[in-house]
Amino acid sequence: MQTQNDEPTELTLEEREEQLKVKEAALVEKETELEEKKAALRFRYKLYDKINISVKTMNIVIIALVVVLLLLIAYGVYDAHY
């Protein structure tokens, strides 16, 4: 009885190189994706970066807060002593 073996398909050098190139490209793509994910994870919300206000407005806020604070202290002292 004669057995029929499938002949192994031999790849030519060009074909192998092409396969390797495809694999390499997939690997690079995966690595890029991983880097992007890592970068996204590393990104942290910076507290002041989104503040869109002028220094002048901030000056007014600070002056207003100082006035409020002084009024509160004055009222506290007045309330406690008179």
Added chain:
Amino acid sequence: MEKAIAGKVKFDKRKISEFLLNYALYFILGIILIVVVIIEPKFLSLTNLINILKQASTKGILALGCAGLIVLAGTDLSLGRILGLSAAVTASIVQSVTYASRYYPQITKPVPLIIPLLISIAIATAISAFNGFGVAKLHLHAFIVTLGTSLIAYGITCIYVENQAMGSAMALSTFDMRFTNIVNGTVNLMGVRIPYVIFYFFIASFVMYIIWNKTTLGKNMFAVGGNEEAAAVSGVNVTKTIMGVYIIAGIMYGIGAFLEAARVQSVSTSTGFNYELDAISACVIGGISFSGGVGNVPGIMVGVIILQAINYSLYYLDVNAYLQFIIKGVIIILAVSIDVRKYLNKK
């Protein structure tokens, strides 16, 4: 000529207004102190000054720990509750062996004080390291992680305190004299009795100064706080740095809890309540920027002392306790506003 003079005057005016705005909090403290001295001239006594420093000391040690986390552009809302838990455990161990209602009746001989100190540090460090893990590894926002651990620590404190043999939530008190003397004992320096706790604060500040300025961890901390991505690209191990800073903060909280228990001499479930706000506001007043990467140890020391001086003055003036909360809140908002203004000026 006239133009040059006008320009100089304008420049000076701008410089003065910059100075006034940047140091607004210091001026307010000055005004408060003047008002206190006018109403109560006895305020300017050495005893009061030492009292302010004594009260600022434990909070200062906590602020030194918390400051590193703010430099990392984070925060710590669990500080007060971590302190409460560590202080409760410490207090239960150091109760006098002659006290009938002590937490551990099986302790019949005074425990060496190093044991409760190490336990306090271990508890605080474990919770703080957990916070660090959440921030560094899981990339959660510090606000959320520390809020969670704050509630966990508070829950454990309540269970622990209520688990007394007496079966009540009674405050843990009647401590071993050696323990209370650790904080309340004094050194006589040229006729002035200075409590030990003030020295501990200065020693802790010195150690933190060395860590921040002379070690790789300190330098990496500023790099990560300033720009995390740039630090990572430059080869800084961000995870290791964040974990390191959180562990150091935990050690500071543990020491602070041990000292605070000895200072107040009675620990209950409310111990440590709002301490995180005092520590964070002291840091902000002392120039630690919430945007990260900015701050120094002497600034924290000044911030803590200023905040305590304001608290003490308001208390001394008999200002309504609820109003004191409002004033403290406005002070924090003002400190952050000044910080934001400095950031905008640099931008």
